[in-house]
Amino acid sequence: MSDVTTIAVGDDYDVLIGSGVLARVGTLLGGDVERVLVVHPPTLSVLAGRVEVALTEQGYAVHRAEVPDAEAAKTIGVAADLWALLGRAGFTRTDAVVGVGGGTVTDLAGFVAAGWLRGVRVVQVPTTLLGMVDAAVGGKTGVNTAEGKNLVGAFHPPAGVLCDVDVLATLPEADLVAGLAEVIKCGFIADPAILDLVEADPEAARRTDNPRLRELIERAVRVKAEVVAADLRESSLREILNYGHTFGHAIEQVEGYTWRHGEAISVGMVYVAELARLTGHLAGPEGEALVARHRSVLASVGLPTTYRDDRWEDLLTAMRRDKKSRGSTLRFVVLDGLARPTRLAGPSDETLRAAYGLVGTPATAAAN
Ligand SMILES: NC(=O)c1ccc[n+]([C@@H]2O[C@H](COP(=O)([O-])OP(=O)(O)OC[C@H]3O[C@@H](n4cnc5c(N)ncnc54)[C@H](O)[C@@H]3O)[C@@H](O)[C@H]2O)c1
Numbered sequence: 001m002s003d004v005t006t007i008a009v010g011d012d013y014d015v016l017i018g019s020g021v022l023a024r025v026g027t028l029l030g031g032d033v034e035r036v037l038v039v040h041p042p043t044l045s046v047l048a049g050r051v052e053v054a055l056t057e058q059g060y061a062v063h064r065a066e067v068p069d070a071e072a073a074k075t076i077g078v079a080a081d082l083w084a085l086l087g088r089a090g091f092t093r094t095d096a097v098v099g100v101g102g103g104t105v106t107d108l109a110g111f112v113a114a115g116w117l118r119g120v121r122v123v124q125v126p127t128t129l130l131g132m133v134d135a136a137v138g139g140k141t142g143v144n145t146a147e148g149k150n151l152v153g154a155f156h157p158p159a160g161v162l163c164d165v166d167v168l169a170t171l172p173e174a175d176l177v178a179g180l181a182e183v184i185k186c187g188f189i190a191d192p193a194i195l196d197l198v199e200a201d202p203e204a205a206r207r208t209d210n211p212r213l214r215e216l217i218e219r220a221v222r223v224k225a226e227v228v229a230a231d232l233r234e235s236s237l238r239e240i241l242n243y244g245h246t247f248g249h250a251i252e253q254v255e256g257y258t259w260r261h262g263e264a265i266s267v268g269m270v271y272v273a274e275l276a277r278l279t280g281h282l283a284g285p286e287g288e289a290l291v292a293r294h295r296s297v298l299a300s301v302g303l304p305t306t307y308r309d310d311r312w313e314d315l316l317t318a319m320r321r322d323k324k325s326r327g328s329t330l331r332f333v334v335l336d337g338l339a340r341p342t343r344l345a346g347p348s349d350e351t352l353r354a355a356y357g358l359v360g361t362p363a364t365a366a367a368n
């Protein structure tokens with residue numbers, strides 16, 4: 001495999017994947033940029049320092065903003081603090097934001113860039129597996145509100161994405177595994193070779209020194225890039241990237257964001273596989289086997305496949321706020337078969353509840 005892989009997102013921008021690509025951050029910004037705001041969580045101040053040095057050496061005036069870790073970064077209050085900082089520092093339309101962190105930071109940094117002066121450039125430097133294969137690519141940015149996940153945001157494509165695989169060395173195993181959920185999602189909706197790779201050695205898949213990690217990253221980024229290039233604003237096709245997210249986002253909100261995104265999406269995919277079976281989208285022995293494959297591949301890498309059985313009303317309320325809903329009609333991405341995603345609109349409450357029964361475990365025994 002060549003040292004750096006470049007995956008184009010249509011004609012808009014490139015995703016660079018490789019060892020040491022972090023140092024190229026300045027080259028993605030564009031010649032007219034003077035000021036750069038580097039946004040990062042407390043856990044990544046050393047890495048953000050390296051980004052700052054690289055930018056300073058290239059002549060940029062660098063400002064740094066440390067934001068709260070994980071989902072606590074994705075609030076309108078944190079975004080407002082960053083807009084105040086940009087105002088005080090005199091950021092103009094030819095200045096830029098760089099997000100250095102996991103998906104929470106790239107979602108926040110992208111949203112801040114989208115709002116500032118109605119849109120300035122953002123370069124994303126994802127540092128988690130999930131950020132590299134999903135969050136930093138595609139231009140969905142946003143924050144949460146008390147009512148739900150990602151309810152305020154904007155489509156604001158980055159000027160470029162740098163996936164420096166070296167930075168994954170420090171990523172905790174649980175966060176790597178959470179990222180695998182989105183990788184596996186790409187396997188079910190579009191690229192079954194991903195499932196084969198994970199199933200061939202699930203133990204290795206859980207480790208940052210997995211020799212097939214780079215291939216997994218590249219395959220998942222290719223899936224996302226192709227979909228996003230065809231339908232940036234999610235008018236139709238892009239919805240397939242939301243596989244497992246209606247139920248998964250509901251878990252995240254109900255659990256007060258104590259579950260990792262990927263963990264919740266893992267259960268969400270099992271839920272929607274069962275929903276597909278109950279509604280006849282997945283039928284016969286092949287359908288049964290595909291539902292079982294969801295549980296087996298996700299569990300094999302240590303992802304959860306069940307959720308406590310006593311939260312139905314709260315989950316349903318949260319699911320109704322999903323962005324795929326139309327009026328009072330709930331809509332889901334389901335499979336008609338492997339890599340054959342379609343939509344399911346308006347299943348009955350009884351069917352939705354029955355699928356919950358198939359992923360639910362008694363609350364006293366539920367474990368995450
Ligand atoms: N915009 C999109 O298209 C999109 C897609 C998927 C997910 N998301 C969002 O992404 C978020 C989840 O992202 P995440 O899983 O990356 O979580 P995260 O951003 O919370 O990062 C996980 C943890 O890893 C730490 N970390 C990050 N990089 C590290 C490194 N290299 N070494 C050591 N520690 C490191 C962080 O400090 C954090 O504690 C969710 O908010 C989700 O909604 C967005």
Ligand SMILES: O=C(O)C(=O)C[C@@H](O)[C@H](O)[C@H](O)COP(=O)(O)O
Nearest residue numbers: 134138140149150238241242245323
């Ligand atoms: O890029 C997309 O489109 C996705 O749906 C990718 C998801 O993995 C991601 O979690 C996204 O943030 C969910 O978006 P939302 O529109 O459901 O908030």
Ligand SMILES: [Zn+2]
Nearest residue numbers: 182245261265
């Ligand atoms: Zn997701």
